Amino acid sequence: MFYICDERGVWPRRQRRPSDCSSQLVRVKLIGEVLAPFFLVAAFEPIGLWFTAPIAFAIYLSFLKHQHRTILYSIYFAFTANLLILYWSGAYVGVLPWVALSLLQTLYFLPIGILARFSNNIPLLISSILVMEEVKARFPFGGFSWTRIAFSQINSPLASIVTIGGVLSLSFATLLLAYLLITKKKSVAYVLLSLSILPSLVSVIQDSSEEKSLRFTAIQGGTPSKGLDFNSRAMGVLNMHLAESYRSVKGDEDLIIWPENAIDIDPLENAIVREKINELIKRTNVPLLGGAVLSEGPTNAAMLFREDGSIGSIYIKRYLTPFGEYIPLRSISEFLSPYAERVDDFEPGQVLKIHSVSGSKVSSIICFEIINDGIVREAARSSGLMVVHTNSATFAGTAEGDQQLAITRLRALEHNREIVSISTTGPSAIITARGEVIKSLKDGEIGSLSGEALILLKISISDYLGGFAPVITLIISLLWALSSMRRKDNN
Structure with a gap:
């Protein structure tokens, strides 16, 4: 395929490149296109360089604008990135499920590559990426949105926009930054500057004095073994959490917090x-x-045991992990991985249950639920403190725990809630409403986190808007795309 450089350095389609075009520029451009998915990988943990995500999408969008093989490149870009980001998914279940999950995530980029065959309008392509971000958060099997763009951006100066527009607005802001790298338009720079400042101004207006706090000790007790066999010694897991609790709990706390699967015997x-x-x-x-x-079910639950030993409240996990807590397409799944035969289908809960602790409302979010916008939003609106119970023993020694912690930090910022995230094997952390980690335990460490969490009552603008927040973001992006198409401002 050949190109010709015009006076602006742009390479239009379907033209031959004369000999005076720099071959060095061609090589640099080719190298960038090859490295683009690796830049996106670097934005996620364990590397966590937020600024490489807009670089990756700037290269990707530039390719879609100027090149022909948009579908093929979209497959390369998405599959390579997802394969590397989600490498932990194959740590114990094998290569086939890992590749299958990566291929599923790749499918969401196919419509974008197809659209680019008919229109190279970058704002329209950005809008289509946002649409697919929402689709993969919901379909299939309830969605798997682990690799949403925003989940790599907790350290970005634009991250606080989630308090206004939710997760999708941060993905949009990141893509706008990519658009700025391509076009170098001052108007886009002003918009991004406003987006970085506005949430801070709004948070000052909404900020209020905290009514109370809650003292706690969270236990990361460890497991006798790692991988899929961690729960084969359920009594051992329980005893390890009991032992660490006796070592760490002082007796003046309002609550002891244990992770998911700490009590694996009913x-x-x-x-x-x-x-x-x-x-x-x-x-x-x-x-x-x-x-x-x-x-009964069986079900994955968070249980509150009162001081007198009675059971105060039971929250049943509502957003189950596909292929982890239930097996969709079981016959196919068992063909891909023999481990699927070992999974009993759990039953989901139907309603939110809030725990009452020392007069404060505490909500439980269990592991995979942290990526579900609606469940986290409902928990935040109904409580003053959120607890994330998780179990990373299945993926111990991989980046899964660090990636989940980055998502949890973004949720704390998004919903103006402090979060205690506690895992069986780590990492665990105490997270402020600004998304900052103030105490943590590493993967594989046995210990506890003690602190005094603020019970916050004010909800964020994102929570106030609820499910309308992503709709508003999509409408804004589409209006921008239509306006751009009318102006034929495609450069």
């Missing part, structure tokens, strides 16, 4: 397990909020 049916938990509560005189697996 305490409603097993008298020994229930007695062990009651003994901890009796000796510390502190209620316990811990993750448990209940036999």
